[in-house]
Amino acid sequence: MNQKLTIALVAHDHRKADMIEWAVYNAEFLSHHHLVCTGTTGSLVKSALEEAGYCPDIECMNSGPMGGDAEIAALVVRNEIDLAVFLIDDLNPQPHEADIQMLLRQCRVHNTPIACNLASADLMISSRLLGSESYHPKEQQYVDFTRC
Numbered sequence: 101m102n103q104k105l106t107i108a109l110v111a112h113d114h115r116k117a118d119m120i121e122w123a124v125y126n127a128e129f130l131s132h133h134h135l136v137c138t139g140t141t142g143s144l145v146k147s148a149l150e151e152a153g154y155c156p157d158i159e160c161m162n163s164g165p166m167g168g169d170a171e172i173a174a175l176v177v178r179n180e181i182d183l184a185v186f187l188i189d190d191l192n193p194q195p196h197e198a199d200i201q202m203l204l205r206q207c208r209v210h211n212t213p214i215a216c217n218l219a220s221a222d223l224m225i226s227s228r229l230l231g232s233e234s235y236h237p238k239e240q241q242y243v244d245f246t247r248c
């Protein structure tokens with residue numbers, strides 16, 4: 101793939117080990133793309149990729165509870181995210197649940213691919229459609245809410 105994608109990586113605390121293992125396993129692929137992460141996820145992924153010998157192009161937002169999910173949701177609204185991997189802790193409540201739901205909702209509204217588990221992330225990054233110039237996902241129709 102020639103196209104440089106912008107990929108969001110976000111993981112809750114109990115899922116960070118999974119995210120780091122996944123990122124290191126996919127380091128070669130990720131090293132060709134721009135990564136946008138919530139604060140703590142980003143610093144851990146950056147260190148792990150550097151330790152693995154890569155020099156990742158990685159941008160860290162605020163930590164999730166401090167608005168990082170909201171910042172990434174804003175990028176989704178502007179169609180600046182090509183793919184998101186969001187490993188959610190479904191077994192523990194989060195103080196910023198509203199922001200989490202906002203990020204998920206904006207990905208649905210804007211038809212942004214979002215993987216919320218490792219199997220989905222694996223399938224998405226190995227899709228022949230990812231970054232293909234001939235693939236144009238059909239825009240979702242919200243006729244009453246179009247932008248002027």
Ligand SMILES: O=C(CO)COP(=O)(O)O
Pocket residue numbers: 110111112113137138139140141142162163164165168169200
């Ligand atoms: O809380 C998060 C996502 O909702 C993740 O935030 P951190 O990466 O800063 O831990």
